[in-house]
Amino acid sequence: MNYIITKSNGPPPNSIPVISNGLINITTSSQHSATDSIRGLPLNEPKIEGNSNSLCFLLSDPRKKLIFGSTTIQNFVAFAIRGRGDQPYPQWIQQFILRYTIDGINWLDINGGIHLSGNTDQNTIVTHVFEPPIRALAISFEVLTFSGHPSLRCELYITPIPASIDNIKQTSFLTLNSRHFTVLPEIQNLNSSGVSTSNNNSPNEILFYENTTRIHFGKEFSRIPNINLGITSIQNLPNTHNSKITIQPINITTKDFDIYIKTSIKINSIDIQYTANIN
Structure with a gap:
Protein backbone atom coordinates (compact mmCIF):
# COMPACT_ATOMS: atom_id res chain seq x y z
CA MET A 1 0.00 0.00 0.00
CA ASN A 2 1.26 3.47 -0.89
CA TYR A 3 0.82 6.38 1.49
CA ILE A 4 0.61 10.08 0.77
CA ILE A 5 3.44 11.58 2.82
CA THR A 6 3.40 15.35 3.18
CA LYS A 7 5.52 17.82 5.09
CA SER A 8 3.51 19.80 7.62
CA ASN A 9 3.98 22.47 10.26
CA GLY A 10 2.87 19.94 12.84
CA PRO A 11 1.01 16.67 13.42
CA PRO A 12 -2.73 16.27 12.66
CA PRO A 13 -5.24 17.58 15.24
CA ASN A 14 -5.93 15.32 18.23
CA SER A 15 -2.85 13.18 17.56
CA ILE A 16 -0.97 11.75 20.53
CA PRO A 17 2.83 11.94 20.92
CA VAL A 18 3.94 8.49 22.05
CA ILE A 19 7.67 9.04 22.66
CA SER A 20 7.41 11.97 25.07
CA ASN A 21 4.44 10.32 26.82
CA GLY A 22 6.21 6.99 27.28
CA LEU A 23 3.55 5.13 25.30
CA ILE A 24 5.92 3.19 23.04
CA ASN A 25 8.89 0.87 23.51
CA ILE A 26 12.12 2.16 21.93
CA THR A 27 15.11 0.09 20.84
CA THR A 28 18.27 1.63 19.39
CA SER A 29 20.98 -0.16 17.42
CA SER A 30 23.66 1.91 19.20
CA GLN A 31 24.44 4.99 21.24
CA HIS A 32 27.67 6.97 21.16
CA SER A 33 28.05 6.84 24.94
CA ALA A 34 26.01 6.60 28.13
CA THR A 35 25.39 10.36 27.97
CA ASP A 36 24.17 10.19 24.33
CA SER A 37 21.27 7.80 24.97
CA ILE A 38 17.55 7.77 24.17
CA ARG A 39 17.01 9.99 27.23
CA GLY A 40 17.74 12.85 24.84
CA LEU A 41 15.47 11.53 22.07
CA PRO A 42 12.09 13.27 22.78
CA LEU A 43 11.48 16.14 20.37
CA ASN A 44 10.98 18.95 22.91
CA GLU A 45 12.70 17.48 25.95
CA PRO A 46 14.80 20.05 27.88
CA LYS A 47 18.49 19.24 28.08
CA ILE A 48 19.39 17.02 31.02
CA GLU A 49 22.53 18.16 32.82
CA GLY A 50 25.49 16.01 31.82
CA ASN A 51 23.65 14.48 28.84
CA SER A 52 23.37 15.27 25.14
CA ASN A 53 20.21 17.00 23.97
CA SER A 54 19.63 14.18 21.45
CA LEU A 55 20.27 10.53 20.79
CA CYS A 56 23.67 10.06 19.12
CA PHE A 57 24.39 6.85 17.22
CA LEU A 58 27.83 5.32 17.00
CA LEU A 59 29.58 6.35 13.79
CA SER A 60 30.70 2.74 13.34
CA ASP A 61 27.11 1.43 13.55
CA PRO A 62 26.22 0.26 10.01
CA ARG A 63 22.46 0.40 10.72
CA LYS A 64 21.94 3.51 12.85
CA LYS A 65 18.43 2.32 13.54
CA LEU A 66 15.56 2.90 15.97
CA ILE A 67 12.54 0.65 16.46
CA PHE A 68 9.35 2.00 18.02
CA GLY A 69 7.25 -0.98 19.10
CA SER A 70 3.78 -1.35 20.57
CA THR A 71 1.98 -4.37 21.98
CA THR A 72 -1.11 -3.66 19.85
CA ILE A 73 -1.80 -2.33 16.36
CA GLN A 74 -1.59 1.47 16.31
CA ASN A 75 -2.68 4.25 13.95
CA PHE A 76 0.61 6.04 13.19
CA VAL A 77 -0.17 9.42 11.63
CA ALA A 78 3.06 11.46 11.70
CA PHE A 79 6.78 11.48 12.43
CA ALA A 80 8.70 14.63 13.44
CA ILE A 81 12.48 15.04 13.56
CA ARG A 82 15.04 17.69 14.49
CA GLY A 83 18.79 17.82 15.15
CA ARG A 84 20.88 17.87 18.31
CA GLY A 85 19.87 20.73 20.56
CA ASP A 86 22.96 21.58 22.57
CA GLN A 87 25.91 23.71 21.46
CA PRO A 88 28.44 23.63 19.95
CA TYR A 89 27.32 20.44 18.17
CA PRO A 90 25.82 21.14 14.70
CA GLN A 91 24.53 17.62 14.10
CA TRP A 92 21.40 16.36 12.34
CA ILE A 93 19.94 13.65 10.08
CA GLN A 94 19.61 14.60 6.41
CA GLN A 95 17.79 11.56 4.99
CA PHE A 96 16.17 8.47 6.47
CA ILE A 97 13.91 5.50 5.73
CA LEU A 98 10.82 4.35 7.65
CA ARG A 99 9.55 0.78 7.68
CA TYR A 100 6.64 -0.89 9.47
CA THR A 101 5.50 -4.32 10.58
CA ILE A 102 2.03 -5.63 11.25
CA ASP A 103 2.96 -8.98 12.76
CA GLY A 104 6.37 -8.24 14.32
CA ILE A 105 8.08 -10.57 11.83
CA ASN A 106 7.73 -9.19 8.32
CA TRP A 107 8.90 -5.63 7.69
CA LEU A 108 7.63 -3.49 4.80
CA ASP A 109 9.27 -0.41 3.33
CA ILE A 110 6.97 2.59 3.35
CA ASN A 111 6.29 3.52 -0.28
CA GLY A 112 8.95 1.15 -1.55
CA GLY A 113 11.74 2.55 0.61
CA ILE A 114 11.29 6.20 -0.25
CA HIS A 115 14.07 8.45 1.10
CA LEU A 116 12.47 10.95 3.47
CA SER A 117 14.08 14.33 4.01
CA GLY A 118 15.31 15.21 7.47
CA ASN A 119 16.90 18.43 8.69
CA THR A 120 19.16 21.18 7.39
CA ASP A 121 19.91 22.66 10.82
CA GLN A 122 19.82 21.69 14.49
CA ASN A 123 16.50 23.04 15.70
CA THR A 124 13.96 23.29 12.87
CA ILE A 125 11.29 20.60 13.25
CA VAL A 126 10.42 18.64 10.10
CA THR A 127 7.11 16.75 10.33
CA HIS A 128 5.98 14.06 7.87
CA VAL A 129 2.24 13.25 7.93
CA PHE A 130 0.92 9.88 6.66
CA GLU A 131 -2.38 9.58 4.79
CA PRO A 132 -3.99 7.21 5.41
CA PRO A 133 -2.52 6.42 8.84
CA ILE A 134 -0.03 3.55 8.92
CA ARG A 135 -1.64 0.76 10.92
CA ALA A 136 1.23 -1.22 12.38
CA LEU A 137 2.64 -2.96 15.42
CA ALA A 138 5.99 -1.19 15.10
CA ILE A 139 7.80 1.48 13.07
CA SER A 140 11.52 1.45 12.32
CA PHE A 141 13.72 4.47 11.54
CA GLU A 142 17.05 4.08 9.75
CA VAL A 143 19.60 6.80 8.98
CA LEU A 144 20.74 7.25 5.39
CA THR A 145 22.79 10.46 5.52
CA PHE A 146 23.67 12.95 8.24
CA SER A 147 25.59 16.16 8.90
CA GLY A 148 28.32 16.30 11.53
CA HIS A 149 27.23 13.20 13.44
CA PRO A 150 24.13 10.93 13.31
CA SER A 151 22.13 12.64 16.07
CA LEU A 152 18.42 13.38 16.39
CA ARG A 153 15.45 14.28 18.48
CA CYS A 154 12.09 12.99 17.25
CA GLU A 155 8.44 12.26 17.96
CA LEU A 156 6.00 9.68 16.64
CA TYR A 157 2.27 10.43 16.66
CA ILE A 158 -0.79 8.20 16.74
CA THR A 159 -4.55 8.65 16.71
CA PRO A 160 -6.92 6.20 18.40
CA ILE A 161 -8.19 3.40 16.18
CA PRO A 162 -11.99 3.77 15.92
CA ALA A 163 -13.90 1.46 18.24
CA SER A 164 -15.89 0.23 15.23
CA ILE A 165 -12.83 -1.57 13.84
CA ASP A 166 -13.08 -5.34 14.08
CA ASN A 167 -10.63 -8.00 12.89
CA ILE A 168 -13.04 -10.90 13.40
CA LYS A 169 -13.91 -12.85 10.25
Whole structure:
Protein backbone atom coordinates (compact mmCIF):
# COMPACT_ATOMS: atom_id res chain seq x y z
CA MET A 1 0.00 0.00 0.00
CA ASN A 2 1.26 3.47 -0.89
CA TYR A 3 0.82 6.38 1.49
CA ILE A 4 0.61 10.08 0.77
CA ILE A 5 3.44 11.58 2.82
CA THR A 6 3.40 15.35 3.18
CA LYS A 7 5.52 17.82 5.09
CA SER A 8 3.51 19.80 7.62
CA ASN A 9 3.98 22.47 10.26
CA GLY A 10 2.87 19.94 12.84
CA PRO A 11 1.01 16.67 13.42
CA PRO A 12 -2.73 16.27 12.66
CA PRO A 13 -5.24 17.58 15.24
CA ASN A 14 -5.93 15.32 18.23
CA SER A 15 -2.85 13.18 17.56
CA ILE A 16 -0.97 11.75 20.53
CA PRO A 17 2.83 11.94 20.92
CA VAL A 18 3.94 8.49 22.05
CA ILE A 19 7.67 9.04 22.66
CA SER A 20 7.41 11.97 25.07
CA ASN A 21 4.44 10.32 26.82
CA GLY A 22 6.21 6.99 27.28
CA LEU A 23 3.55 5.13 25.30
CA ILE A 24 5.92 3.19 23.04
CA ASN A 25 8.89 0.87 23.51
CA ILE A 26 12.12 2.16 21.93
CA THR A 27 15.11 0.09 20.84
CA THR A 28 18.27 1.63 19.39
CA SER A 29 20.98 -0.16 17.42
CA SER A 30 23.66 1.91 19.20
CA GLN A 31 24.44 4.99 21.24
CA HIS A 32 27.67 6.97 21.16
CA SER A 33 28.05 6.84 24.94
CA ALA A 34 26.01 6.60 28.13
CA THR A 35 25.39 10.36 27.97
CA ASP A 36 24.17 10.19 24.33
CA SER A 37 21.27 7.80 24.97
CA ILE A 38 17.55 7.77 24.17
CA ARG A 39 17.01 9.99 27.23
CA GLY A 40 17.74 12.85 24.84
CA LEU A 41 15.47 11.53 22.07
CA PRO A 42 12.09 13.27 22.78
CA LEU A 43 11.48 16.14 20.37
CA ASN A 44 10.98 18.95 22.91
CA GLU A 45 12.70 17.48 25.95
CA PRO A 46 14.80 20.05 27.88
CA LYS A 47 18.49 19.24 28.08
CA ILE A 48 19.39 17.02 31.02
CA GLU A 49 22.53 18.16 32.82
CA GLY A 50 25.49 16.01 31.82
CA ASN A 51 23.65 14.48 28.84
CA SER A 52 23.37 15.27 25.14
CA ASN A 53 20.21 17.00 23.97
CA SER A 54 19.63 14.18 21.45
CA LEU A 55 20.27 10.53 20.79
CA CYS A 56 23.67 10.06 19.12
CA PHE A 57 24.39 6.85 17.22
CA LEU A 58 27.83 5.32 17.00
CA LEU A 59 29.58 6.35 13.79
CA SER A 60 30.70 2.74 13.34
CA ASP A 61 27.11 1.43 13.55
CA PRO A 62 26.22 0.26 10.01
CA ARG A 63 22.46 0.40 10.72
CA LYS A 64 21.94 3.51 12.85
CA LYS A 65 18.43 2.32 13.54
CA LEU A 66 15.56 2.90 15.97
CA ILE A 67 12.54 0.65 16.46
CA PHE A 68 9.35 2.00 18.02
CA GLY A 69 7.25 -0.98 19.10
CA SER A 70 3.78 -1.35 20.57
CA THR A 71 1.98 -4.37 21.98
CA THR A 72 -1.11 -3.66 19.85
CA ILE A 73 -1.80 -2.33 16.36
CA GLN A 74 -1.59 1.47 16.31
CA ASN A 75 -2.68 4.25 13.95
CA PHE A 76 0.61 6.04 13.19
CA VAL A 77 -0.17 9.42 11.63
CA ALA A 78 3.06 11.46 11.70
CA PHE A 79 6.78 11.48 12.43
CA ALA A 80 8.70 14.63 13.44
CA ILE A 81 12.48 15.04 13.56
CA ARG A 82 15.04 17.69 14.49
CA GLY A 83 18.79 17.82 15.15
CA ARG A 84 20.88 17.87 18.31
CA GLY A 85 19.87 20.73 20.56
CA ASP A 86 22.96 21.58 22.57
CA GLN A 87 25.91 23.71 21.46
CA PRO A 88 28.44 23.63 19.95
CA TYR A 89 27.32 20.44 18.17
CA PRO A 90 25.82 21.14 14.70
CA GLN A 91 24.53 17.62 14.10
CA TRP A 92 21.40 16.36 12.34
CA ILE A 93 19.94 13.65 10.08
CA GLN A 94 19.61 14.60 6.41
CA GLN A 95 17.79 11.56 4.99
CA PHE A 96 16.17 8.47 6.47
CA ILE A 97 13.91 5.50 5.73
CA LEU A 98 10.82 4.35 7.65
CA ARG A 99 9.55 0.78 7.68
CA TYR A 100 6.64 -0.89 9.47
CA THR A 101 5.50 -4.32 10.58
CA ILE A 102 2.03 -5.63 11.25
CA ASP A 103 2.96 -8.98 12.76
CA GLY A 104 6.37 -8.24 14.32
CA ILE A 105 8.08 -10.57 11.83
CA ASN A 106 7.73 -9.19 8.32
CA TRP A 107 8.90 -5.63 7.69
CA LEU A 108 7.63 -3.49 4.80
CA ASP A 109 9.27 -0.41 3.33
CA ILE A 110 6.97 2.59 3.35
CA ASN A 111 6.29 3.52 -0.28
CA GLY A 112 8.95 1.15 -1.55
CA GLY A 113 11.74 2.55 0.61
CA ILE A 114 11.29 6.20 -0.25
CA HIS A 115 14.07 8.45 1.10
CA LEU A 116 12.47 10.95 3.47
CA SER A 117 14.08 14.33 4.01
CA GLY A 118 15.31 15.21 7.47
CA ASN A 119 16.90 18.43 8.69
CA THR A 120 19.16 21.18 7.39
CA ASP A 121 19.91 22.66 10.82
CA GLN A 122 19.82 21.69 14.49
CA ASN A 123 16.50 23.04 15.70
CA THR A 124 13.96 23.29 12.87
CA ILE A 125 11.29 20.60 13.25
CA VAL A 126 10.42 18.64 10.10
CA THR A 127 7.11 16.75 10.33
CA HIS A 128 5.98 14.06 7.87
CA VAL A 129 2.24 13.25 7.93
CA PHE A 130 0.92 9.88 6.66
CA GLU A 131 -2.38 9.58 4.79
CA PRO A 132 -3.99 7.21 5.41
CA PRO A 133 -2.52 6.42 8.84
CA ILE A 134 -0.03 3.55 8.92
CA ARG A 135 -1.64 0.76 10.92
CA ALA A 136 1.23 -1.22 12.38
CA LEU A 137 2.64 -2.96 15.42
CA ALA A 138 5.99 -1.19 15.10
CA ILE A 139 7.80 1.48 13.07
CA SER A 140 11.52 1.45 12.32
CA PHE A 141 13.72 4.47 11.54
CA GLU A 142 17.05 4.08 9.75
CA VAL A 143 19.60 6.80 8.98
CA LEU A 144 20.74 7.25 5.39
CA THR A 145 22.79 10.46 5.52
CA PHE A 146 23.67 12.95 8.24
CA SER A 147 25.59 16.16 8.90
CA GLY A 148 28.32 16.30 11.53
CA HIS A 149 27.23 13.20 13.44
CA PRO A 150 24.13 10.93 13.31
CA SER A 151 22.13 12.64 16.07
CA LEU A 152 18.42 13.38 16.39
CA ARG A 153 15.45 14.28 18.48
CA CYS A 154 12.09 12.99 17.25
CA GLU A 155 8.44 12.26 17.96
CA LEU A 156 6.00 9.68 16.64
CA TYR A 157 2.27 10.43 16.66
CA ILE A 158 -0.79 8.20 16.74
CA THR A 159 -4.55 8.65 16.71
CA PRO A 160 -6.92 6.20 18.40
CA ILE A 161 -8.19 3.40 16.18
CA PRO A 162 -11.99 3.77 15.92
CA ALA A 163 -13.90 1.46 18.24
CA SER A 164 -15.89 0.23 15.23
CA ILE A 165 -12.83 -1.57 13.84
CA ASP A 166 -13.08 -5.34 14.08
CA ASN A 167 -10.63 -8.00 12.89
CA ILE A 168 -13.04 -10.90 13.40
CA LYS A 169 -13.91 -12.85 10.25
CA GLN A 170 -16.94 -11.38 8.50
CA THR A 171 -19.20 -13.43 6.23
CA SER A 172 -22.25 -12.39 4.23
CA PHE A 173 -24.27 -13.16 1.10
CA LEU A 174 -25.28 -11.32 -2.06
CA THR A 175 -28.02 -12.17 -4.57
CA LEU A 176 -28.03 -10.71 -8.08
CA ASN A 177 -30.54 -11.22 -10.89
CA SER A 178 -30.59 -10.52 -14.62
CA ARG A 179 -31.50 -6.84 -14.26
CA HIS A 180 -28.23 -6.21 -12.41
CA PHE A 181 -26.11 -7.21 -15.42
CA THR A 182 -25.17 -5.16 -18.46
CA VAL A 183 -23.87 -6.35 -21.83
CA LEU A 184 -20.25 -5.47 -22.49
CA PRO A 185 -20.61 -3.03 -25.42
CA GLU A 186 -17.10 -3.44 -26.81
CA ILE A 187 -17.46 -7.15 -27.52
CA GLN A 188 -21.18 -7.66 -28.06
CA ASN A 189 -22.44 -8.78 -31.48
CA LEU A 190 -19.21 -10.60 -32.39
CA ASN A 191 -19.20 -14.13 -33.72
CA SER A 192 -16.56 -16.75 -32.92
CA SER A 193 -14.32 -15.30 -35.66
CA GLY A 194 -14.55 -11.82 -34.21
CA VAL A 195 -16.73 -10.60 -37.11
CA SER A 196 -19.57 -8.23 -36.35
CA THR A 197 -23.04 -9.82 -36.47
CA SER A 198 -24.97 -6.69 -35.62
CA ASN A 199 -27.43 -7.11 -38.48
CA ASN A 200 -28.24 -10.78 -38.00
CA ASN A 201 -29.00 -13.31 -35.32
CA SER A 202 -26.03 -15.61 -35.80
CA PRO A 203 -26.17 -18.69 -33.55
CA ASN A 204 -22.45 -18.13 -32.91
CA GLU A 205 -23.02 -14.69 -31.47
CA ILE A 206 -21.11 -14.22 -28.19
CA LEU A 207 -22.48 -11.95 -25.50
CA PHE A 208 -20.76 -11.19 -22.22
CA TYR A 209 -22.51 -9.75 -19.20
CA GLU A 210 -20.90 -8.01 -16.26
CA ASN A 211 -21.74 -6.54 -12.89
CA THR A 212 -19.78 -4.66 -10.23
CA THR A 213 -21.35 -4.39 -6.78
CA ARG A 214 -19.87 -2.50 -3.83
CA ILE A 215 -19.90 -4.43 -0.56
CA HIS A 216 -19.55 -2.62 2.77
CA PHE A 217 -18.21 -4.52 5.77
CA GLY A 218 -20.27 -4.58 8.94
CA LYS A 219 -17.24 -3.21 10.79
CA GLU A 220 -14.01 -1.73 9.49
CA PHE A 221 -10.86 -3.88 9.60
CA SER A 222 -7.59 -2.56 11.01
CA ARG A 223 -5.91 -3.33 7.67
CA ILE A 224 -6.88 -4.59 4.22
CA PRO A 225 -8.41 -8.07 4.64
CA ASN A 226 -8.26 -11.16 2.46
CA ILE A 227 -11.46 -11.82 0.51
CA ASN A 228 -12.76 -15.26 -0.49
CA LEU A 229 -15.73 -15.52 -2.86
CA GLY A 230 -17.92 -18.50 -3.66
CA ILE A 231 -21.04 -19.14 -5.75
CA THR A 232 -23.62 -20.98 -3.66
CA SER A 233 -26.33 -21.23 -6.33
CA ILE A 234 -26.99 -20.07 -9.88
CA GLN A 235 -30.03 -20.08 -12.14
CA ASN A 236 -29.46 -19.38 -15.80
CA LEU A 237 -31.68 -19.25 -18.86
CA PRO A 238 -32.20 -22.53 -20.75
CA ASN A 239 -30.29 -23.62 -23.85
CA THR A 240 -26.90 -22.45 -22.62
CA HIS A 241 -23.72 -24.46 -22.72
CA ASN A 242 -19.97 -23.94 -22.48
CA SER A 243 -20.65 -21.14 -20.03
CA LYS A 244 -17.87 -19.16 -18.41
CA ILE A 245 -18.15 -17.15 -15.19
CA THR A 246 -15.42 -14.96 -13.72
CA ILE A 247 -15.86 -13.62 -10.20
CA GLN A 248 -13.25 -11.71 -8.22
CA PRO A 249 -12.84 -9.09 -5.47
CA ILE A 250 -11.35 -5.75 -6.56
CA ASN A 251 -10.72 -2.31 -5.04
CA ILE A 252 -10.38 -3.74 -1.53
CA THR A 253 -10.11 -1.31 1.39
CA THR A 254 -10.48 -1.71 5.15
CA LYS A 255 -14.13 -0.63 4.86
CA ASP A 256 -15.42 -2.17 1.63
CA PHE A 257 -14.66 -3.83 -1.70
CA ASP A 258 -16.18 -4.54 -5.14
CA ILE A 259 -17.40 -7.93 -6.35
CA TYR A 260 -16.79 -8.10 -10.10
CA ILE A 261 -18.64 -10.70 -12.20
CA LYS A 262 -18.27 -11.42 -15.90
CA THR A 263 -20.32 -14.19 -17.46
CA SER A 264 -20.96 -15.59 -20.94
CA ILE A 265 -24.53 -16.56 -20.06
CA LYS A 266 -27.54 -14.50 -19.14
CA ILE A 267 -28.22 -15.28 -15.51
CA ASN A 268 -31.65 -15.31 -13.93
CA SER A 269 -30.11 -15.15 -10.47
CA ILE A 270 -26.86 -15.91 -8.69
CA ASP A 271 -26.09 -16.23 -4.97
CA ILE A 272 -22.59 -15.30 -3.82
CA GLN A 273 -21.01 -15.77 -0.42
CA TYR A 274 -18.01 -13.73 0.68
CA THR A 275 -15.68 -14.14 3.64
CA ALA A 276 -13.33 -11.36 4.76
CA ASN A 277 -10.63 -11.89 7.37
CA ILE A 278 -7.09 -10.95 8.38
CA ASN A 279 -4.70 -13.87 8.62
